[in-house]
Amino acid sequence: MVELDAAAWSAIWLTLKLASLTTVLLLVLATPLAWWLSQTRSRWRAPLSALVTLPLVLPPTVLGFYLLVLMGPEGALGSLTTALGWGTLSFSFGGLLIGSIIFSLPFAVQPIQHAFEAIGRRPLEVAATLRASSLDAFFSVALPLARPGLLTAAILSFAHTVGEFGVVLMIGGNIPGRTRVLSTQIYGHVEAMEYSQAHWLAAGMVLFSFLVLLSLALLRRQGGNVLR
Amino acid sequence: MKFRPSLARLRTPVAAAVLMLVGLGASAAELSVAVAANFTAPMQKIAAAFEQTSGHRLALAFGATGKFYAQIKHGAPFTVLLAADAATPARLEEEGLAVAGSRFTYAIGKLVLWSRQAELLGEGKDEGKKVLSKGEFAHLAIADPKLAPYGAAAMQTLTRLGLADALQSRLVYGESIGQAYQFVASGNAELGFVALAQVLEDGKLRAGSAWMVPDQLYEPIRQDALILRNGSEQAAAAELLEFLRSSTAQDIIRAYGYGL
Numbered sequence: 001m002v003e004l005d006a007a008a009w010s011a012i013w014l015t016l017k018l019a020s021l022t023t024v025l026l027l028v029l030a031t032p033l034a035w036w037l038s039q040t041r042s043r044w045r046a047p048l049s050a051l052v053t054l055p056l057v058l059p060p061t062v063l064g065f066y067l068l069v070l071m072g073p074e075g076a077l078g079s080l081t082t083a084l085g086w087g088t089l090s091f092s093f094g095g096l097l098i099g100s101i102i103f104s105l106p107f108a109v110q111p112i113q114h115a116f117e118a119i120g121r122r123p124l125e126v127a128a129t130l131r132a133s134s135l136d137a138f139f140s141v142a143l144p145l146a147r148p149g150l151l152t153a154a155i156l157s158f159a160h161t162v163g164e165f166g167v168v169l170m171i172g173g174n175i176p177g178r179t180r181v182l183s184t185q186i187y188g189h190v191e192a193m194e195y196s197q198a199h200w201l202a203a204g205m206v207l208f209s210f211l212v213l214l215s216l217a218l219l220r221r222q223g224g225n226v227l228r
Numbered sequence: 229m230k231f232r233p234s235l236a237r238l239r240t241p242v243a244a245a246v247l248m249l250v251g252l253g254a255s256a257a258e259l260s261v262a263v264a265a266n267f268t269a270p271m272q273k274i275a276a277a278f279e280q281t282s283g284h285r286l287a288l289a290f291g292a293t294g295k296f297y298a299q300i301k302h303g304a305p306f307t308v309l310l311a312a313d314a315a316t317p318a319r320l321e322e323e324g325l326a327v328a329g330s331r332f333t334y335a336i337g338k339l340v341l342w343s344r345q346a347e348l349l350g351e352g353k354d355e356g357k358k359v360l361s362k363g364e365f366a367h368l369a370i371a372d373p374k375l376a377p378y379g380a381a382a383m384q385t386l387t388r389l390g391l392a393d394a395l396q397s398r399l400v401y402g403e404s405i406g407q408a409y410q411f412v413a414s415g416n417a418e419l420g421f422v423a424l425a426q427v428l429e430d431g432k433l434r435a436g437s438a439w440m441v442p443d444q445l446y447e448p449i450r451q452d453a454l455i456l457r458n459g460s461e462q463a464a465a466a467e468l469l470e471f472l473r474s475s476t477a478q479d480i481i482r483a484y485g486y487g488l
Contacts, residue, residue: 065410072415090416091367091400173400173411174372187403191294191375 008201010177011185018093018181019161022100026157027150029101030108034149035138037109038116056106060166067099068171091173096181099167107156115149116142152216159212162205257464258285260305262296264312264451265406266337266378266423270484271310277480278471284464292404294375300325300456307459308468310334310451312405313377317452330455334472336487337449338424339381341439344415349437356439357389359419368395369411369420371402378405381446382421388445424485431483448487 004012037049055063070077071090078088089095119142127137143150165183172179174188182201189198263271268290275286289296293312300306300320309326311317314333320326341349341356349355360368371379379401386392400416402408405423412420421441427434453472459465471477478488 068410068414068416074415078415087366088416090411169403169407173367173369173417174403175400184403188372188374190298191292191372191403193294193297 004200005197007176007180008185008197011180011182011201014093014177014180015162015182018096018100019158021097022104022161023154023158025097026101026104026108027154030105030112030153031143031150034109034112035116035142038113052109053106055103060103060164061170063103064099064167064170067095067102067167071095071171090171091175091179093178095171096168096179099171100161100164103164103167104157104160107160108153111149111152111156112146113149115146115152118149119145148219151219155212155216159209163209256283256285257462258287259307259459259462259464259468260287260289261308261310261468262300262304262306263288263290263310264293265290265404266312266425267310267335267451269425270335270480270486273480274472274477277476278468281476282464282467282471284467286468292375293377305458306456307462307465308453308455310453310472312337312449312451314450314452317454320456321454325457327455327457327460330466330469331452332454332469332473333450334453335451335481337378337381337451338485338487339378339385339421339441339446339449340424340427340485341419341441342409342412342422342427342436343419343438344412344436345418346435346437348418349439353442356441357391359439360386360389360391360395363394363398365418366398367400367411367417367419368398369400369402369408369417369422371405371408371421375403376405376408377449377451378421378423379408381441381449384446385421385441428483428485431485451486 033052037045037052068090069075071081071088072078073082073088078090081087081089089098123141123145124137127141128134132140163183164181165187168179168181169184169187172181172184174180174184180188182205186198186201186205189195189201261271261275271288271290275288278284279286289306293309293316296304296306296309296311297316297320300309301323309317309320317326317331321328321331341360343349349359352358370382373379373383383392386395400411402411405426408420409422409426411417412422424438424440427436427438453469455465455469481488
């Protein structure tokens with residue numbers, strides 16, 4: 001059995017940190033967005049919905065390339081962060097975090113939005129007749145009812161970030177301990193023809209992804225019983 | 229029953245077409261060629277010239293040599309490889325995946341320190357060392373030394389300049405020399421070690437400023453080509469390798485800053 005070296009552990013740790021932070025931030029960002037998308041009749045709904053879904057269909061390298069340009073000193077984001085004295089975001093953990101959030105946005109928004117839509121208008125109308133403010137209704141009615149959607153969103157965002165490659169490769173610069181995550185580490189091993197290290201990490205990743213999806217499927221089957 | 233007469237009528241033209249295709253195949257072949265990413269621009273020109281003189285067709289795939297190695301090992305249908313190093317072709321030959329004795333150096337890669345800023349790197353022989361040791365930059369892009377020969381050459385340069393440790397924390401790694409170039413071209417890294425061929429056009433620097441890394445600072449980047457097992461039966465593959473040694477091809481190779 002091959003022992004995992006320090007570089008592998010560092011990549012694993014960084015990947016878990018990136019995936020956890022991405023998931024937390026995505027839930028905070030995606031929940032209000034999904035709520036708005038599920039409730040609004042605005043004519044901006046369709047274009048915004050399409051925009052949110054875009055990272056799902058774009059090749060990650062395309063997304064990564066645009067992020068690289070955007071974060072560069074002449075890009076919109078880069079000139080902003082430089083003006084604020086933060087320097088540019090590329091090749092930093094913060095940059096990876098932003099990239100991951102954008103990359104996994106549809107995986108968070110869609111399950112939550114569907115969960116909100118499945119509730120229908122009735123429970124909220126009932127809450128309104130009981131004089132709950134709309135904010136109160138959101139937190140004590142809509143959010144608890146949408147819990148399965150939130151959980152799905154969290155699991156998918158986490159797993160998707162762990163499996164992220166193209167975006168990280170483009171904007172990360174593959175710096176050990178800072179932006180070298182598991183997927184780029186595996187890629188490096190494969191490219192360097194170090195197939196046995198690559199196999200160990202890759203097999204671990206396959207197993208992890210399978211377990212995540214299995215737990216998701218089990219949670220779904222048990223449905224509301226466990227979650228509500 | 230009804231179809232028989234029409235089938236019979238078809239037989240002659242179909243046979244003629246098949247014969248024509250076979251005939252074409254004998255004189256004009258299509259070769260799939262794996263080409264190291266750093267050699268993309270010159271190879272496109274060389275391929276055009278080769279197609280014109282030979283009548284053969286080339287299907288070019290550009291990429292990392294390490295990736296090609298893995299693909300060739302697992303049955304990729306390439307007939308010729310133009311690698312970015314000498315080690316990979318040697319290994320392929322040793323493993324019986326290539327035609328023994330067909331290997332030769334088609335170009336010697338030159339390393340350059342490049343910046344998009346026009347004024348950053350002045351002329352002077354020691355200019356690069358000066359700018360690197362002054363350290364007025366946040367990021368220095370290189371290709372991953374483990375994966376790319378140009379990355380290994382960049383690392384040797386930094387080591388021989390005595391700057392490897394000092395600059396370690398500012399290094400960002402491209403998976404290939406193409407990505408290292410992209411980091412610098414997009415302005416995300418102020419400086420980077422790239423292939424001279426990437427920043428040269430018609431013998432002139434395309435943009436920004438550059439410092440030619442002196443030859444004694446890194447081991448020569450010998451780029452070898454060879455015929456792969458799939459190409460052993462194809463006369464066109466040997467013709468292509470022959471063409472790479474012709475003066476037409478060598479002029480193109482030199483114009484992109486490669487040594488020969």
